[in-house]
Amino acid sequence: MKKEISTLDELIEAASYITNADEIDTIKKAYEFAYNVHKGEKRLSGDDYILHPLNVAYILTSLYADSDTLATALLHDVIHKGNSTIEEVQKNFSKEISTLVEGITTINKLSLSAENESMVNYYKKILVGLTEDVRIIIIKLAERCHNMRTLWAIPKEKQRLKAKETLEILAPIAHRLGLSYIKAELEELSLKYYKPEAFDQIEEELNSTKEERDKSVEEMKKRVSDILIENNIEFEIKGRAKSIYSIYNKLQKGKKLSDIYDIYALRVIVNTKAECYQVLGLIHAKYKPLPKRFKDYIANPKTNMYQSLHTTVFGFDGKPYEIQIRTFEMDKVAERGIASHWSYKEQGKKIQNSMEQKLQVFRNIMELNLYDVSDEDFVKSVQNEVLGENIYVYTPKGDVFELPKGATPIDFAYRVHTKIGETMVGAIVNDNIVPLDYELHTGDIVNIKTNKNSKPSQEWLSIVKSSQTKNKIRAFFSKIDKKEAIEKGKDLLLKEIRRKKISINEFNETIPDILKELKIESEDDLYYSIGTAKLSPNTVINISIKEEINKEEFILSKLSKREVKDIELKNDILVSGIDNIKVSLANCCKPVKGDKIVGYISRGNGVIVHTKNCYNLRHMDDRIIDVSWNKEQVQKYKTNISIVSEKIENVLLDIITKTNNLNINITKVDTKQKENENIFNLIVEVDNVDTLNKYMKLLKQNSSIISVERVMN
Known part of the structure; x- marks a missing residue:
C-alpha cells in the first residue's frame, strides 16, 4: 500500500471492497464538496489542502472503513478549517454523515495546547465521541496520523506539544480500540518529535545491525516454513520489525538493547485455531522455548479483541526469536481492532455484545459524571483506565479478567459479577489471604470469599481503582x-x-x-x-x-383586548372576560353584596374581590378588573361590626334581639370592657349591604349605644 495518494481515483481503487454504486457515488460527492470548500487553500507543508482529507480517507481504507466513514473523513475539515456550515452538510448528505461530521468537528476544536482547554473538558469530549459513535474517534486517529507525517511544517514548540498529546492520549486510545497499524505510526512519529535524541539513538543502533538482523530473520523464516510445509499446513509467514517506540519503552524500564528478545520476530498466520496450537507444538519440538515467555491470547483474548499465541524460542543461531501465531481472521482483528466490524450494528447480537463490551470502559468513566466526582478524580480515572497500563488476573477456574494497574480484590470481585462484589468478605490471592486493599498483579489467581448477608462499605470507594467498581458501589x-x-x-x-x-x-x-x-x-x-x-x-x-x-x-x-364575554366564575360574582380562575372575597374589607366592588388579579390566588374604596388597593391600578354582583344569587356574607356602649346591663341582649327580623346571623362576639364603656366586636352574616345598613340603624336607636361602625381594612 502506497504511503500517500493524490487523486480521487486512487482513493476509489483503495476502497474497491465497497461495491455498491450508491455508496461509491456518496464518496465521490463528498470529495467534490470538500474540494470546492478547500479550493485554493494550502497547508503549512505547501500541499493543496484537499490532499489532507483525501489521505485521511485513504488511511481508513486500510481498516476497510465503510462509505459513510470515508465520506466523513473527506468532509472532516469543511466546517472547522473551511467556510462551510453544518446546515450545508445536512442539506447535501445523509443524517448519519452529518452527525459524524458534527462529531468530528467538535473533537477537532479540542487541543491540549489551547490555553482555554482544560484536561477535564478534553477527556470528556473525547469520551463522548467514543461512546456516541466510535467512528468519530477512528477518523480523528487517522487524521492525526496524517498530520503527524507533516509535523515538521509547524513551529518546534508546537511540534512537541502535538507529539506529547498524541503519545499520551491518542495512541493509547488507538491501542484500546485495537488499531495496531495506526497506533504504531502514531507512537513512532510522536517519539521522533517528543524525544528526538532517544529516537535518533535507537534508530541509529537498529540501522547499524539491520543487515545482520534481516539475514537472521530470513533464515529463521525459511526454517519455520520448511517445518510447516512438511506437515502440510497452509500458512503465511512474515518477518516483523520491532518498533522504535516499544524498544524505547523497554529501555526506559532499565533493559539493554541486547536483552530485548523480540527485536528478532516472526508472525505465522494459518487457517484455524487448531492449527495455531499445532504450529506451536511443531516449533517447540524443534526450538527450545524460553521459560515464562509463552502467552495464550487465543484462550484469553485482550479486551481490544486481540488474539494470538506468543512464544519466544532460541533459534538456529542461539538468538531469541519472538514468534506470534494466529489465524487470518485473528490477524485482521489484530490490525483493525474494533474497526474490523464496521457494520456491527447490522450484524448478530454476539458481535454487538462484543463491541459494547469493548466500549464499556469508556462508558464507565463517563458515568462518573452522574455522581459528585471531582475533576481531579475524573482525570485520574481516564489516565488509569484508558491511557494507563492494565493487568490480567485469573479466577481459580482459569477465566481471565483485565483490570487497571493497581486494582484490588474488590475491583476483581465486581468485574466478575456485581453480586459477588456486593457480598464479598475476603480474598485469597495465590493461596494467601490478603487484605481488601491488596494490589493485584498480572498472573495472580484470585479467589473471592462471599457471605450472602454481607454488604459493601462506603470506605471501599477510597480503595478501589476501577471507575466501573466505583459506579456499582455508588449505585x-x-x-x-x-x-x-x-x-x-x-x-x-x-x-x-x-x-x-x-x-x-x-x-x-x-x-x-x-x-x-x-x-x-x-x-x-x-x-x-x-x-x-x-x-x-x-x-x-x-x-x-x-x-x-x-x-x-x-x-x-x-381583558385588555376584551376578547371574551362576561363569564360567571363564582355564583355571586360576575368577572369580566375571564374563564377558569379562582375568585374569592378579600379578608381586609369583607365585601357584602351591594357594595361597590372591583377585582384584583393576585399572584397565585386568582381574582380577589375588594370594595372599591379598600385601602389596600392603592397603587394597584394595573391589576384591577371589573367585577359585579350576580343579582340572581342569594347567599350570606360575613362582615365585621364594632359597637361601643355605656357600661350598663342588657345592651348585648338588645344587639342580638335586633337581628331577629332581619335574617342576620351573629357568628362571633368579642367583648372588651373599659372603665366607662363596653366594646363589642361582632362578625355577622348578612344577605346584602341594605340589610346590614338597616341593622346598624336599628342599633343606633338604642340610647345606651354610643357608636356603631362597620370595620373595614
Whole structure:
C-alpha cells in the first residue's frame, strides 16, 4: 500500500471492497464538496489542502472503513478549517454523515495546547465521541496520523506539544480500540518529535545491525516454513520489525538493547485455531522455548479483541526469536481492532455484545459524571483506565479478567459479577489471604470469599481503582438512600409550602408544569432531588408561582383586548372576560353584596374581590378588573361590626334581639370592657349591604349605644 495518494481515483481503487454504486457515488460527492470548500487553500507543508482529507480517507481504507466513514473523513475539515456550515452538510448528505461530521468537528476544536482547554473538558469530549459513535474517534486517529507525517511544517514548540498529546492520549486510545497499524505510526512519529535524541539513538543502533538482523530473520523464516510445509499446513509467514517506540519503552524500564528478545520476530498466520496450537507444538519440538515467555491470547483474548499465541524460542543461531501465531481472521482483528466490524450494528447480537463490551470502559468513566466526582478524580480515572497500563488476573477456574494497574480484590470481585462484589468478605490471592486493599498483579489467581448477608462499605470507594467498581458501589448506596431521600424531600417541600401559606391543592395542580420545566420524570424524582439537595424547595415553589403568574398575565392580556364575554366564575360574582380562575372575597374589607366592588388579579390566588374604596388597593391600578354582583344569587356574607356602649346591663341582649327580623346571623362576639364603656366586636352574616345598613340603624336607636361602625381594612 502506497504511503500517500493524490487523486480521487486512487482513493476509489483503495476502497474497491465497497461495491455498491450508491455508496461509491456518496464518496465521490463528498470529495467534490470538500474540494470546492478547500479550493485554493494550502497547508503549512505547501500541499493543496484537499490532499489532507483525501489521505485521511485513504488511511481508513486500510481498516476497510465503510462509505459513510470515508465520506466523513473527506468532509472532516469543511466546517472547522473551511467556510462551510453544518446546515450545508445536512442539506447535501445523509443524517448519519452529518452527525459524524458534527462529531468530528467538535473533537477537532479540542487541543491540549489551547490555553482555554482544560484536561477535564478534553477527556470528556473525547469520551463522548467514543461512546456516541466510535467512528468519530477512528477518523480523528487517522487524521492525526496524517498530520503527524507533516509535523515538521509547524513551529518546534508546537511540534512537541502535538507529539506529547498524541503519545499520551491518542495512541493509547488507538491501542484500546485495537488499531495496531495506526497506533504504531502514531507512537513512532510522536517519539521522533517528543524525544528526538532517544529516537535518533535507537534508530541509529537498529540501522547499524539491520543487515545482520534481516539475514537472521530470513533464515529463521525459511526454517519455520520448511517445518510447516512438511506437515502440510497452509500458512503465511512474515518477518516483523520491532518498533522504535516499544524498544524505547523497554529501555526506559532499565533493559539493554541486547536483552530485548523480540527485536528478532516472526508472525505465522494459518487457517484455524487448531492449527495455531499445532504450529506451536511443531516449533517447540524443534526450538527450545524460553521459560515464562509463552502467552495464550487465543484462550484469553485482550479486551481490544486481540488474539494470538506468543512464544519466544532460541533459534538456529542461539538468538531469541519472538514468534506470534494466529489465524487470518485473528490477524485482521489484530490490525483493525474494533474497526474490523464496521457494520456491527447490522450484524448478530454476539458481535454487538462484543463491541459494547469493548466500549464499556469508556462508558464507565463517563458515568462518573452522574455522581459528585471531582475533576481531579475524573482525570485520574481516564489516565488509569484508558491511557494507563492494565493487568490480567485469573479466577481459580482459569477465566481471565483485565483490570487497571493497581486494582484490588474488590475491583476483581465486581468485574466478575456485581453480586459477588456486593457480598464479598475476603480474598485469597495465590493461596494467601490478603487484605481488601491488596494490589493485584498480572498472573495472580484470585479467589473471592462471599457471605450472602454481607454488604459493601462506603470506605471501599477510597480503595478501589476501577471507575466501573466505583459506579456499582455508588449505585448500591443510591438504591438504599433513595427512599429515605424521597421522604425527606417531600417533607421539606410541604413545610415550605405551609410556611408560605400556599394552597396544597393549587400547588399540586402545577406539578406537571414543574416536572416539564425541570426535565424531571416523576414526582418521586422531584422529591429525591430536593432530599439530596440538588434542588431547593424554594426553586420548585417559585416555578409553581410563576406558572400561576403566567396564567394571570394571560388573563390581563385577554381583558385588555376584551376578547371574551362576561363569564360567571363564582355564583355571586360576575368577572369580566375571564374563564377558569379562582375568585374569592378579600379578608381586609369583607365585601357584602351591594357594595361597590372591583377585582384584583393576585399572584397565585386568582381574582380577589375588594370594595372599591379598600385601602389596600392603592397603587394597584394595573391589576384591577371589573367585577359585579350576580343579582340572581342569594347567599350570606360575613362582615365585621364594632359597637361601643355605656357600661350598663342588657345592651348585648338588645344587639342580638335586633337581628331577629332581619335574617342576620351573629357568628362571633368579642367583648372588651373599659372603665366607662363596653366594646363589642361582632362578625355577622348578612344577605346584602341594605340589610346590614338597616341593622346598624336599628342599633343606633338604642340610647345606651354610643357608636356603631362597620370595620373595614
